[in-house]
Structure formats: C-alpha cells, structure tokens
Amino acid sequence: MSSSQDPKSPKSPKSPKSPGGKAASPEPTPAPPTIVALSVEESREAGILPGAHWTEQPLNEVDDDGASTIGSVASTTASLSSSIFEYRTIHGRTYHGDVGNAESWQPNDQRHVDSMEILHHALMLCLDGKLFLSPLDKKKIHKVIDIGTGAGWWAVDFADEYPNAEVIGTDVTPIQPAWVPANVKFEIDDCNLEWSWAENSVDFIHLRIMMGVVTDWHSLFRNAFRCARPGGYVESMVSSAYFQSDDGSVKKGSALEQWHHIFWEAGKKLGRSFKVIEDDLQIKAMEAVGFVDVTVKNIKVPFGIWPEDKRLSELGLWWKLALEEDLEGYLNYLCNVMLGWTTEQTAAYCAHVRKEWADTNIHSWFWLRVVYGRKP
Numbered sequence: 001m002s003s004s005q006d007p008k009s010p011k012s013p014k015s016p017k018s019p020g021g022k023a024a025s026p027e028p029t030p031a032p033p034t035i036v037a038l039s040v041e042e043s044r045e046a047g048i049l050p051g052a053h054w055t056e057q058p059l060n061e062v063d064d065d066g067a068s069t070i071g072s073v074a075s076t077t078a079s080l081s082s083s084i085f086e087y088r089t090i091h092g093r094t095y096h097g098d099v100g101n102a103e104s105w106q107p108n109d110q111r112h113v114d115s116m117e118i119l120h121h122a123l124m125l126c127l128d129g130k131l132f133l134s135p136l137d138k139k140k141i142h143k144v145i146d147i148g149t150g151a152g153w154w155a156v157d158f159a160d161e162y163p164n165a166e167v168i169g170t171d172v173t174p175i176q177p178a179w180v181p182a183n184v185k186f187e188i189d190d191c192n193l194e195w196s197w198a199e200n201s202v203d204f205i206h207l208r209i210m211m212g213v214v215t216d217w218h219s220l221f222r223n224a225f226r227c228a229r230p231g232g233y234v235e236s237m238v239s240s241a242y243f244q245s246d247d248g249s250v251k252k253g254s255a256l257e258q259w260h261h262i263f264w265e266a267g268k269k270l271g272r273s274f275k276v277i278e279d280d281l282q283i284k285a286m287e288a289v290g291f292v293d294v295t296v297k298n299i300k301v302p303f304g305i306w307p308e309d310k311r312l313s314e315l316g317l318w319w320k321l322a323l324e325e326d327l328e329g330y331l332n333y334l335c336n337v338m339l340g341w342t343t344e345q346t347a348a349y350c351a352h353v354r355k356e357w358a359d360t361n362i363h364s365w366f367w368l369r370v371v372y373g374r375k376p
C-alpha cells in the first residue's frame with residue numbers, strides 16, 4: 001500500500017430498472033423503516049449532547065449572509081424529480097422507495113440534488129479538476145460502473161471524457177437526468193446485494209462519497225473484484241465526518257465537535273458506517289479481497305473561507321456552499337429517525353452549525369481519502 005499522507009487519526013432478487021421513463025408500474029408507498037431511536041443514556045455514552053441542548057442554547061446573530069435560521073426544516077418543500085417510484089416521506093423530506101435492502105439516509109428531493117451538484121464541483125476541485133486518480137490507460141477503458149451515482153454528474157462527465165466507454169451509473173433512487181451522452185445509462189440497484197455484471201467484465205469501478213451507505217466493505221469490494229477484468233481498477237473516495245482544527249478552535253461541546261459523534265453513532269445504528277477513514281475500511285477491504293498496488297491519497301480539506309491561501313479558501317467555500325444548501329437534508333434521517341431528536345431540535349442544531357461555519361475564527365478541516373487498487 002502506498003500513502004501520500006497519514007491522517008491523525010440476506011440477499012434478495014435484484015430488479016434493475018432504467019430511470020429514463022421505462023419503469024415498473026407504481027407501487028404502494030413503502031412505510032418508513034421502524035427504528036428504535038437512541039436512548040438518552042446511549043446518546044450520552046456516545047458523547048452526543050441531547051437534541052434539547054441545541055434548542056436551549058442562545059443563538060446570537062450571525063454575520064454571514066448565507067446563514068439561515070431555525071425553522072428551515074419545517075419550511076422545506078419536497079419536490080420529486082421523477083414519479084417512477086413511490087417515495088417514502090419522512091419529516092417533510094422524500095427518500096427512495098423499496099429497492100433491495102437499501103436504507104439511504106439522504107433525501108432524494110430537489111433541494112438535496114442541488115446540494116450534491118455543488119458537492120460534485122467541490123470534489124473535483126479537491127482532485128485539482130480530475131474525475132479520478134487511478135492510472136487508467138484510456139485505450140483499455142471500455143466499460144465503467146459508477147456505484148451510488150447520485151444525480152449522475154460523475155458518470156456524465158466521465159462519459160464525455162471517454163466517449164468510447166460504456167458508462168453505467170447505479171443508485172437506489174432515479175434522480176439521474178434523462179438527457180445524457182449516448183454512452184451513459186443508469187440502473188436502479190442496491191450495491192449491497194450481489195452484483196449482476198459478468199465476471200472479469202468491467203475496466204473501472206468507481207464509488208464516491210458512499211459513507212453511511214455500504215453495509216459491508218469487504219463484500220462490496222469482493223463483488224468489485226469479481227466483476228473487474230484483470231488489470232482493471234476500483235477507486236473509492238470518502239470524506240470524514242470528523243471536523244478537526246490545528247489550533248483548538250473547534251471546541252469540545254461545540255456543534256462542529258458534535259458532528260462526528262452524531263454521524264458515527266447514527267451510522268452504527270443504521271448498520272452503515274461513517275467511520276470509513278478512521279477505521280481504514282476501504283484499504284483493509286480492497287487488500288483483503290485481492291486488489292494490488294492499493295494506493296491511498298489523503299487530502300486535508302478546510303471548511304469555510306478561513307484559510308489565507310486562495311486555493312484552500314476556494315475549496316472551503318465550495319464545501320460550505322454544498323452542505324449549507326441542504327444541511328437539514330444531511331441531518332434529517334440521522335438525527336430525527338436514528339437519534340430520536342425532534343425536528344425543532346435538529347433545526348436548532350443546524351442553526352448552531354451554520355453559525356460556527358460562518359465564524360472565520362473557527363479553523364475547521366476534515367480528511368478526504370481516495371483509495372484505488374488494481375485487479376492482478
């Protein structure tokens with residue numbers, strides 16, 4: 001394994017469908033999963049302040065013009081980008097319908113799609129404008145799969161760059177555009193089930209920002225290893241939920257310090273870890289299933305405009321814009337369903353997060369990690 005920098009720290013049948021309009025007949029609205037929320041004691045043990053803490057804290061004015069106020073959860077209007085499936089509605093936000101065993105914590109409404117679009121730009125900036133880091137030989141790239149493609153921008157951009165490659169983007173929700181390059185198609189598929197692509201058939205398998213999605217990284221990469229052709233690559237990029245600061249400006253008990261406690265504990269309850277970097281999940285699983293030349297790149301990403309360096313400040317700005325676009329969407333399922341907070345408590349927590357993100361005296365940053373490996 002090589003690393004550029006060390007950070008501190010029951011299957012069911014699949015039914016791939018195309019989201020372009022040719023889909024199954026409407027199904028009844030699936031009920032949201034029944035989940036027992038985290039008890040106060042469990043929250044305390046996990047280092048999470050109770051939701052009520054955030055409604056009790058005074059919230060002073062924030063200078064930042066992008067900061068919003070308590071109540072934005074309640075005012076959220078869900079809008080469906082497609083009527084192919086009947087979606088779940090949870091606390092005013094929509095989520096994917098029943099697909100395999102999927103349980104996505106991310107909404108699929110327009111507000112969240114907008115946030116992911118900005119994030120696509122931020123992620124590209126983090127790789128200096130590149131779509132991937134694997135040393136691909138363009139002449140040998142014929143079939144590419146983007147697992148958990150989201151709104152499909154990575155797949156579309158890749159297809160533009162590699163017009164001779166067939167690019168397939170998969171997801172559990174049909175939020176991908178209909179007008180795409182001829183060499184792109186999208187399928188509805190639960191990546192945690194057995195993959196259906198032929199053995200030794202895929203030249204490049206890409207997964208981006210799949211924290212809190214993957215139930216078993218070993219099983220996922222075992223599938224990838226089987227489907228990859230010899231010489232083919234798999235690449236995964238994830239971000240950490242752990243906001244750090246080199247100067248102690250992210251203070252214990254602050255909203256930003258609480259962020260990783262919330263994500264890690266909610267992920268544990270969801271059965272889909274957010275501690276992917278901290279537990280080296282990509283590296284361990286890729287190596288264990290047989291990928292070789294496993295290469296790791298850790299990227300320190302500042303959050304917000306506090307860095308003096310222009311490029312870093314630009315990176316931080318785009319990340320801030322992306323997450324602020326739908327902060328409530330990132331927290332709705334995790335806080336309200338997994339941790340048992342009320343929507344008011346989550347909205348109050350969001351307001352504190354926004355306030356801290358707007359404060360340029362708080363020098364927060366987090367790790368982004370890209371890991372790629374080759375099938376021998």
Ligand SMILES: C[S@@+](CC[C@H](N)C(=O)[O-])C[C@H]1O[C@@H](n2cnc3c(N)ncnc32)[C@H](O)[C@@H]1O
Nearest residue numbers: 102104148149150171172189190191208209213
């Ligand atoms: C953070 S988004 C990342 C989207 C895209 N990879 C990107 O980087 O823009 C995670 C995506 O995983 C999808 N997802 C959730 N559970 C999934 C599953 N079991 N199988 C496939 N995709 C899933 C979600 O619908 C969401 O679009």
